[in-house]
Amino acid sequence: MYPSKTRFSMRVTGLVLLLALLLSSVAVAAPEPQRPSITAASAIVMDYDTGEVLYEKDADTMRVPASMTKVMTAYIIFEELEAGRLTLDTTVPISAANAQKSRDGRNYPASVPLTAGSKVSVDTLLKLILIPSASASCIVMAEYISGSESAFVQRMNETAKRLGMTAAYENSHGAHVHYLTARSQAILVRAFIDRFPRILNYTSLTGVTFNGKWYPNTNKLLPGLDYAYEGADGFKTGTISAAGYCLSATAVKNGRRIISVVMKSSNDRTRHTDSTALLDYGFAMLEYQSPYDDVAYHWCREDVADLKELGVELHAEGDSFRPDEAVTRAEFTAMLYTALEQSGTLPPEPALPEEPAEEDETAVPEPVQPLFYDTNGHWAQDYIEKATRLDLITDTDGYFYPNRLITRQEMMVILDRCLDLPDENGLGFADDGDIALWALEAAARTSAAGLFQGGSGNALRPLSTSTRAEAAAVLNRVTAML
Incomplete structure (x- = not known):
């Protein structure tokens, strides 16, 4: 007897739903983001944390920056x-003279009138320079700092060279023609935020009132403005006929910052829409390039990616690295051993004892005992035992405590045993006195080598446990020096 049409349809529907459920459980790699279509002559987007260039278009051609200057x-x-x-x-x-220039919109565009004989605070002049892009205010500050604008321009070029920029500044304001590259502007913005993060308190302002007049910010990516972009908090526009429309911008998403620059756009709209496309692409690339889902916007992303590509055992859980969890002794040992192994820098294995001339074929072989009482069957047992045999870690009382969290000073001692570090002293931290005597020399050498660095208040935190992200960063520094 054949099933009715209704029952047959119900079975087919059930099979389709089951198939859909099975397919939905299969992890599918996200496609690579499509490169943006940028109308500007030059463009670049950079990962702030690492300096990695995620997209560029003719980024090394010298172009007129206008007020991005x-x-x-x-x-x-x-x-x-x-x-x-x-x-x-x-x-x-x-x-x-500068009061007159501040009213000369033809030769010094973006004019904000200043009163001759008055005095204006540095705070206010910074706001006028960065928000309505007041050119004469730049000259005021240049002369005050260096005595003359020409001397100030010399310092601008010296600073550009020090930062690794390709630039040829000829004035302090950009209302007149001179040149730099889109890559150089991105380098400058990154260096500025890194050294002086307080700059974002200025570049994020949507406008400023001066002498009773409201001047809006020319960067319209900021919240509430025409091309508002979520997370945007700066940076600077530039517009004169020789430059076209320029915009350097920055935004933050999930704790990660992206910097974009466009030069020689055809109009105000396209410089903002190009910048939006670049920022979107930059954030999409962070997700696409991320080795694990939970480090896409984490500061350790590049370190983890480098170690994963090298083949280091990271003890991940599927698509999760768990960067902010404390690292265990087993995890650090596995990471260290495989980092040295994949780098080809493991020490030679000790020579085995010579076998006796004659063996008793009737003797019962003794069972092989694990090196530690508490690692038998542990996921990291093989790494721990190999590391112990190579003297990378020491066997003390027969217990390894694989799931115990590891402190920074313990990591220092282990790395000092593994690496041939110069006998140099890198100490000088606010909490040097917290370092145990048994770890003091290792701390001195590993910090001198740059493997461990001070954090807030120049504190080394030797007794603190490290996170998995911190362990990855330290071991990536190790592989870089091997």
């Missing part, structure tokens, strides 16, 4: 603030 002017002002030669409350006198 003001980023370098502001950078030098911040250097003066850092050195204590200026404060934000320092008042700067406005000369008659």
Whole structure:
């Protein structure tokens, strides 16, 4: 007897649903993001944390930056603030010549009128430079800092060279023609945020009031403006006829920052839509290139990716690396052993004892005992025992404590045993006194080699347990020096 049509349809539907459920459980690799179609003549997008260039288009051609020049002017002002030669409350006198330039919109565009004989604070001048892009305010600060704009421009070019930029500045404001590359502008923005993160307090402002007039920010990617981009908090536009429309921008998503630059766009709309496309692509590439789902926007992404590509045992759980979990002794040992193994730098195995001339064929072989009482059947047993036989770690009381969390000073001692480090002293941290005597020499050598660095308040934190992310960063530094 054949099933009815209704029952047959129900069975087919059930099979289809079952197949769909099975297929949905299969992990499918995400496709590589499609490269953006950028209309600007030059463009670049950079990962702030690593400096990795995620996309570029003619990024090394010298082009006119227009008012993006003001980023370098502001950078030098911040250097003066850092050195204590200026404060934000320092008042700067406005000369008659600069007051006239501030009203000369033809030769010094983006004019914000200043009053001759008045004094304006550095804080206010920074806002005028970075938000409505006031050109004369740049000259005011240049002359105050260096005595003349030409001397200030010389410092701009010296600073650019020090930062690794390709630039030829000829003025402090960009209202007149000079040249740099899109890559150089991205390098400058990255260096600025890294050294002086307080700059974002200025570049994120949507406008400023001066002498009773409201001046909007020309970067319209900021919240509430025409081309608002989620997470955008700066940076700087530039527009003159020789430059077209330029924009350097930055945004943060899930704790990761991207920097973009476009130069010589055809209009204000396209410089913003190009920048949006670049930022979207940059964040998409972070996710696509991520070795694990939970490090796509984590600071350890590149370290973990490098170790995974090398073939290091990272003890991941599927698509999860768990970067902020504390690392165990077993995990660190497995990571270290395989990092040395894949780098071809494992020490030679000790020579085996000579076999007796004659063997008693009737003797019953003794069972092989694990090196440690508490590692038998552990996922890392093989790595732990191999590392012990190579004297990378020591056998003390017959217990390894594989699931115990490892401290930074324990990691220092283990690495000092593995590596032939120069006998140098890299200490000088605020908490050097916390280092145990048995770890002191190892801490001195490993910190001198740059394997361990101080954190907040220049603290080494030798007694603190390390996260899996920190362990990955340390071991990636190890593989880089092998």
